[in-house]
Amino acid sequence: MRVSSYPLVDAAEAAAAVLERTPVLGVEHIALADCAGRVLAQDLSALSPLPAFPSSAVDGYAVRSADAGKTLRVVGESAAGRPLADRIGSGTAARILTGGVLPDGADCVVMVEEVTLDGELVTVPSGLQTGTNFHAVGADLRTGEKVLSAGTQLGAAEIGLAAAMGLPQLPVHRRPQVALMSTGDELVEVGKVPGRGQIQDSNRWALLAALREAGAEVRLLGIAPDEPGPLRRLVVEALGQADVLVTSGGVSVGTHDLVKPLLESLGTVHVGRVKLKPGKPFTFATIAGEGHKVAFGLPGFPVSSLVTFEVFVRPALRKMQGFVALQRPSLAVRLAYDARPSADRTEYQRVTLRREGPDLVAHSTGSQSSSRLMSLAGAHALVRVPPGDQRLRSGSIVEAMILALP
Ligand code: AMP
């Protein structure tokens, strides 16, 4: 065993160092059908008003409010998509259907339930108000009004707005192309029977899911052996096409831990050890050469790899995609257990949350061993326990990174 030559970096400083060196990816124009989940790259403003014409909100009669209380002659009909050419003058009305254009001359719509009909004559109630029962031009959007801001994630309503404005495509940031591999001679493909001393490669599938949830497009590279030559060949080939390399394993200080020296030979290692529990050996590097490629060497223990993914990789992938909000939401929660801090490392403890009145109460998921994926399965949050020597008593209020609400 060697002693690591990398300084132990504060977790928040390491996260800032990662984001500082992570590029925002370029822009592509894509069809609305493919926009869900993508991040808008430019502000969008309305080029014309919505609605573009005064549009009836109900089925009824378009009239002049000055004709309130009178019996009027019905001169025709304005249905959705079939406007009436005639003007509504004094003493006349037009039948109008929801979405129909309010005819010229009319200034309000009377609901069909409120009139009395007699052949082609309609009697309207007294006290009609100008401007009622139709959507005025620009009532939903005025020309020039900001509709969507750059950095907004496109969901159903945002895509609907773009369509309503007549935009068939939108400018969005590229998704990061991520090459993902596991390292370690002990690993076997899931589904193969492990021999003595071998384990299933579970990290690759866990990280694949986490990467996709974070918006990445992933190229799965399989298992790299603990041998410098083959590992280097795989990594160099992978970096040719990817924006990001994510590995798991091979970053601690055992003699078989080859990822850090490899990344150092390919670029610059900015973070080699972090005051974080779990996840101390987390490694971040930038790769030399054209393009701004970054590499994350995640620790091998399953919980360590996923916690460091949450703390460092997910915000970086979101920055690449142009998100404004890089972090998961953070909420104050009440501990339902005594938390013992680590002396010198920020610890992310896995908890489930329960609602008790206005409070969110955090219950430990049990043993917090970095090998025990069961501590993360079904967890709602990662409670951030600052380093120190004082036990945090049950009932203490702490910050939690929210993964899912109960
Ligand atoms: P390492 O960082 O390579 O020393 O790995 C530490 C430990 O993490 C190993 O001893 C394995 O128990 C575990 N581990 C490493 N890679 C994986 C993987 N791909 N899937 C599941 N467990 C792993």
Ligand code: MG
């Ligand atoms: Mg290993």
